[in-house]
Amino acid sequence: MSLKPAVNKNDHAQGNLKSDLVIVEYGDYQCPYCRAAYPVLKELGREFGSQLKFVFRNFPLSEMHQYARVAAIATEAANLQGKFWEMHDAIYENQENLNEKFLIKLAKQLNLNISQFEKDLQNPELGNKVDSDFESGVMSGVNGTPSFFVNDKKFDGSARDLLQIIRENATE
């Protein structure tokens, strides 16, 4: 199964943006398995950040996770102020406290313009961005979170498996 659409300029990416090795995660901010994957992906970033591009797409399971969608929208709102990854990290690092009020608190800690942030949370365009990420995930064969893609191909394994395979290939 391959990634539809391919990674493009609307995606949130970090690491080496010019790299040919591209990892995509579909994640849910309230999913405990995504929380567990988060430090592993940080490790991946520390070791191989100069060699790979890492992309995050939203896949909130809103019916199961009450705050997953609003958290995804909050990262998009933070993105408008240039702090997508800061918000992304802050949410995963504090997942157990996640709710609407706490997102505002995180925005304050990140020194975002709060009135703008609150306004953006209501912006339907950001909701549409999150929903279109979700739809792309479904079309790409995402069946749960987290799901990973390596160079557009679905990777059937955990973050730990992913890190291990990249390590093995790096030492060859």
Add this chain to the structure above:
Amino acid sequence: MLQKGTPAPDFTLFATPDQEITLSEFKGQNVILAFYPADWSPVCSDQMALYNEMLKFFKKYNAEIFGISVDSKWCHFAFSQSRNLHFPLLADFEAKGETAKKYGVYNDKEGECKRALFVIDKDGIIEWSYLSPTAVNPGADGILEALQNLNNK
């Protein structure tokens, strides 16, 4: 397992403790049947939870989805409530697995349905079927592709 072009065998199964659903009553609509082994599989990678998030996509294609397992109506009731599911789970409970057997997706050894998907068109003909390895959640991309094909006909 029944293949594309086969008329979908009719059935009547409990959807709630006091309500039954008959497949042939859904002629004129597309129907997705998702046979699965059991309620209460692990969260987050759960197939039914994924479909629950996708109802608006299915609606776009005028498609109803039914989950089917051999769990009883009361088990389905509790599972649905716990996962906040908004589509029916049918109990292939008495005679056990009868419907799964008609579709050729019963696992005799475990006494459960296999993990299998069917997309049935408005006239009750199977448009697409897919048998997934039991441990793998097949996702929904195949279903959506089949529905798109039906739309393009």
